[in-house]
Amino acid sequence: MCGIFGYIGTDGRAINSVLYSIGLLEHRGYDSMGVAFNMGREVELYKISQEDKENFNIEDLKRLVPKRKRICNNGIGHTRWATFGGKTTKNAHPHHDFNKLFYFVHNGNVENLDDIKKELGKGSFYSETDSEVIVNLIAKYYREMNSLEKAVSKVLKKIEGANAFVVMDANKPEQLIAANKGGTIILGKENGNTIVASDLAAFEPFTIKNRHILKDNEIVEITKQGWKIYEDEKVKKAAKEINEPNSDLGEYKFFMEKEIFEQKYTMANAIRGRLITETGIPKLGGIENIARSLRKVKTFHFIGCGTAYNACLYAKFLFNRFGIAASASIASEFCYRHSVFAPDDAFIFISQSGETADTIEVINEIKIKGNICLGIVNVPGSRIWRETDAGISIRAGKEKGVASTKAFISQLASIVMLAVFLARQRNMTIDTGQRIFRELELIPDKIQEILNQANLIRKVVNKNSRFTNYYFLGRYFNYITAEEGSLKLKEISYVHAEAYPLGEMKHGPLALIDKDFCSVVIIPDDSVFKKSLVNIHEIKARNGKVLAITNKKMDVNLADDIIFVPRTIDYLSPLLTTIPLQLFSYYMALKLKRNPDKPRNLAKTVTVS
Numbered sequence: 001m002c003g004i005f006g007y008i009g010t011d012g013r014a015i016n017s018v019l020y021s022i023g024l025l026e027h028r029g030y031d032s033m034g035v036a037f038n039m040g041r042e043v044e045l046y047k048i049s050q051e052d053k054e055n056f057n058i059e060d061l062k063r064l065v066p067k068r069k070r071i072c073n074n075g076i077g078h079t080r081w082a083t084f085g086g087k088t089t090k091n092a093h094p095h096h097d098f099n100k101l102f103y104f105v106h107n108g109n110v111e112n113l114d115d116i117k118k119e120l121g122k123g124s125f126y127s128e129t130d131s132e133v134i135v136n137l138i139a140k141y142y143r144e145m146n147s148l149e150k151a152v153s154k155v156l157k158k159i160e161g162a163n164a165f166v167v168m169d170a171n172k173p174e175q176l177i178a179a180n181k182g183g184t185i186i187l188g189k190e191n192g193n194t195i196v197a198s199d200l201a202a203f204e205p206f207t208i209k210n211r212h213i214l215k216d217n218e219i220v221e222i223t224k225q226g227w228k229i230y231e232d233e234k235v236k237k238a239a240k241e242i243n244e245p246n247s248d249l250g251e252y253k254f255f256m257e258k259e260i261f262e263q264k265y266t267m268a269n270a271i272r273g274r275l276i277t278e279t280g281i282p283k284l285g286g287i288e289n290i291a292r293s294l295r296k297v298k299t300f301h302f303i304g305c306g307t308a309y310n311a312c313l314y315a316k317f318l319f320n321r322f323g324i325a326a327s328a329s330i331a332s333e334f335c336y337r338h339s340v341f342a343p344d345d346a347f348i349f350i351s352q353s354g355e356t357a358d359t360i361e362v363i364n365e366i367k368i369k370g371n372i373c374l375g376i377v378n379v380p381g382s383r384i385w386r387e388t389d390a391g392i393s394i395r396a397g398k399e400k401g402v403a404s405t406k407a408f409i410s411q412l413a414s415i416v417m418l419a420v421f422l423a424r425q426r427n428m429t430i431d432t433g434q435r436i437f438r439e440l441e442l443i444p445d446k447i448q449e450i451l452n453q454a455n456l457i458r459k460v461v462n463k464n465s466r467f468t469n470y471y472f473l474g475r476y477f478n479y480i481t482a483e484e485g486s487l488k489l490k491e492i493s494y495v496h497a498e499a500y501p502l503g504e505m506k507h508g509p510l511a512l513i514d515k516d517f518c519s520v521v522i523i524p525d526d527s528v529f530k531k532s533l534v535n536i537h538e539i540k541a542r543n544g545k546v547l548a549i550t551n552k553k554m555d556v557n558l559a560d561d562i563i564f565v566p567r568t569i570d571y572l573s574p575l576l577t578t579i580p581l582q583l584f585s586y587y588m589a590l591k592l593k594r595n596p597d598k599p600r601n602l603a604k605t606v607t608v609s
């Protein structure tokens, strides 16, 4: 969700650096943006929101900052995804206390806001945000303790919920203070400049040598020399290595487009060096240390949100197919249901960003119970990466498009490898392992074959863009593809779409079918093909429009449009059938003049629960 950035330098380039890196954090939230620059004698504040301009971007914010004053060594910036308070400029960060002594950028939600407001007593807030309340609490404690570190430490103990923030003291242009409790704050050092951010993406323009990720309840003083970490007011040191992101748009217009079209390579990267053909056992370095314990696990519980949850569903189906008990749960529901699991069950958390608050909540809960926690994560160094006992890096590279595309395919590839690893520990034969590897190696080229049909898919979209209602339908493994296709379409096109297991149509959903309703049916040649054909007849008999994704010749009178995908093993088919649906939603968004990288109301990384 909200993106945070702070810069203390010696080169006078804080303004440019903050504005540039805030642009790199746009995917975290784009309801509003703001920056504050400590110019020595005063702090300058610039903000913009959708209230000023519906489709504003970083260039609009840059235009607000006067060029003549571009020498500064201390700045903070923020991209906002609204929770407390509407998408207005007043609610945009940085926020300041009543006396304009402290400026504050914040990611998270303060869950005990009412108690804190009571503690602050009367005061007229200019915004509706929790952040403004917190910066005033910091100011209050500062007045009492005469130390910003101590004040922040006290605030950190006081506030409930997952929160991370950076504070600028107007009177101390040589310093910033940051703190973390349940969020992510990363620090970096580059020749005389120190950087603090909520997301590695903001580090892109810098050649960072030293990095540190703030642990929970740590407070850090940031200066041009580097950082000093406090926990309970004691100085501490620690460091954790993480990799560089890479996110150039290159020849593409949108990140979503770029990320769809690079899937041949990201898929190849997910399996590179991991498929050991001699043994039929994948080499998964991240779980080697706990391989023995995994052998004893009876049931695996997969947890995730959105697209990552769809990957969890795939994991469940595939594990079951290989004779291993597995469940899949939506993270935001898990803690509030009475889930039954055994002490020796393992939990596997799937997340592209590794920062999803709902998923982290479940990790926290499961850690209390003491079960094994694994992560299937894209962003190295992210919170889920750090908080799990072991895991698999999906190696998809930076994913900037809000709609998750390449990460999903790489998640599926990682799940297949994990499933084979565990099944080989159990009953799977070496031949089966080897056969799956041979097929996995072919997937990157098969993905490319589908991408080569992009123009055809675009034409199908243009032909069908009049529909305002869609079903995405499939059976067994391709019910998951249907869920993913439906999520993609609504997310970036704002077109109503629902996913159903195809056989379920006759139990209710069929009632909506008429000539104005389009059904996208995923029907590869597998064990459920014949049954699926019957279901398509049922839709056609009611004049419904059918768009089929298949790998088998079909009666052209049955489907109004057909997109062909290459053949593969039935349980690997979602790795291919998902691709045309990503393109379908992408082209639909373009056709309907939506910005696929900035879908309304959504953010890439959802750090509130």
Ligand code: M6R
Pocket (backbone or CB within 6 Å): 305, 306, 307, 308, 309, 350, 351, 352, 353, 354, 355, 356, 359, 402, 403, 404, 405, 487, 488, 491, 604, 605, 606
């Ligand atoms: O970073 P995560 O994979 O944990 O994110 C989970 C969901 O928020 C995410 O997949 C979301 O559903 C996507 N925007 C879907 O395209």
